[in-house]
Amino acid sequence: MDAFLASRNVSDLLVGLHFGVVIGLVALSLVMIWRATHILNFAQGAMAMFSAYVGMSLLSYNVGYWWCVVVAVIAGLAFGGVTERVLVRRLYGKPEINPIVVMVGFLALLEAIASAVWGMSGRAVPLPFSFVDWQLNGQTIAISPNGLYQIVAALVVAILVVVLFRYTNLGLQLRAAAVAPEVSRLLGVRVSRMLTLGWILSSGVGAVAAVIVASNFGPGLTPTLMDAPFAIAFIAAAVGGLESPWGALVAGVAFGIMQQFVIDYLNSDYVFLIALGALVVVLMIRPQGLFTKSVSRRV
C-alpha cells in the first residue's frame, strides 16, 4: 500500500489534484461571472492577483498570515463589486466585442499597476503549514500538509458556491437575474444588485485561488502570477461548459491532473498543446461544453 501511494502515477495524481482544484476554482469563478452577466472576464486572474497583493502586502507591516488572507479575500469581494459598478455596468447590451476588449485592457492595466507598485520580482508568501511531503514507512507520499490544506480550502469554497447557487433563495435570485432579468424584476428580484453580487462573489473566489497559488507555486506572488492558471482555467471552463459550475470544477481538476501527467511523462511544453487540442475536440463535438445541459427552446 505504501509503495502504491508513493508510486509515480499516484504521485502525479496527487500533484495534479493539488493544481487541479485551484484551476477548478478559477474556472468556477469565470463561470459565475459568465452566468451572472454573460461577460467573459479576461481580467479575472489579474483581479485575483491584485487582491492577493493587497492582502499580502500587509505582511511587510508584521500582520499575521491569516489576517492577510482575510484582507485579500475582502479586497477581492470589494474589487469585484466596484469593477461591476464602475466598469462593467457600461458594457451591458453592447456588442460582444466591447467587453472582451475592455476586460483584456483591464488585465494589462492591472498587471502594469501591480508591477509599478509592488515590482516584478515576486514577493515571498509564507506557507501556513509544512510543505514537506508526508512520509509513510520511509516512502514519500507526494502531498504535504500545506498541499492538503490548499486542496481542502479550494474544495470547501467551491462547494459553498455550488450550494449557495443551488439551494438558497439568494442563489435562486442570482440565477434568475442572469437568465431572465425582466421576468425576475416583475417578481420583485433586485436584478441590478444581483449582478453586482455575482461579480462580488466571483471575485472573492478568485482571490482565494490567487492566495493559494501565491503560497504554493513558483516564485511567490508576482504580477503575472495568475496568467498560466487563468489560461488553463479558461480552457477548462470552456470544455466543462460555461453555464455549468460543476462542469468547470470537474474540468479544472481533470486539466490539473492531465497537466501533471504530461509534465511527468512528456514535457511541460506539451501542456498547452494538449489542453488546446482537448478544447478543439470538445468544441467540435459538444460546442456547449461537456456538462452544460442543453435546454430546448421554443422557436
Place this chain on the structure above:
Amino acid sequence: MIRVTGLSVSYGAVHALRDVSFEAATGSVTAVIGANGAGKTTLLRAISALVRPTAGEIDLDGTRLVGKSTENIARLGVGHVPEGRGVIEEFTIEENLRLGALHGNESFSVGLADQFELFPVLEERRKQHAGTLSGGERQMLAMARALIARPSVLLLDEPSLGLAPLVTAELMKTIKELCETRKLTVILVEQNAMSALRVSEHAVVLHLGRVAADDRSEVVANDENLRHYYLGMAE
C-alpha cells in the same frame, strides 16, 4: 383600485399611448382590448415601470407608481404575467414558484399548497424543468407564479394566446373566482375581444394608443360601431 390618468408613452418618435385615462375597480376584471399595435401591452408595461411614461400618473390605492422601480411595484403587490408567459425554462416548476413567492405576502409552503390545488398538473410535475411544459401548462405556471405572492393586482397579457378554448375558459373561471374570494383587481389584455368582454365587468377599448371607449363590458359588447371599427368583429 388602479387609476391611470393622462398616460402617454413614446418609443422614439412613435407614440404608443396618448393621454390614456381609466380606472380598474378593486375585485373586478377590467378588459383592455383593441387591435394589434393599439398599445395594450405597452399599457401593462407602463404600470409595471418596464417602460417610462412621458406624461401621466398611475395610482394604486393612493400610492403613486410612476417613478418607482419595477421591483418595488412588484413588491407592492402588483403581479404581472407578461406576454409569451415568461416562465424560466432552465428552472424547475418548483423553482419558478419559489421565485414568485420570495417577495410575496405568504409563506412558500402555504402558497404552494394553494397553487397546487388550483393547478394540480403543476404538482405532478414539480421537479421537471419548465422548458418541458406545454403551452397551456406554461400559462398555468406563469399564473401560479404570479398568484403565489398573493398580489392585490394582477396584470395579464394575452393569457389565451395559443391556448385551446377549453383551457382558456378554465383559466378565466379561475380568475373570476379569485376576484371574488381575494378581492383581486385584474387588468386583462386580450386580442380575443369576445372572450375578454364575457369575463370582465368593465372594458377599455384602445385604438392607436388612445382610449376609443371606456364602459361596462356588456355595453361595449353590444355597441355595433365599436365592434365594427375597433374590434374587427363581424356581425
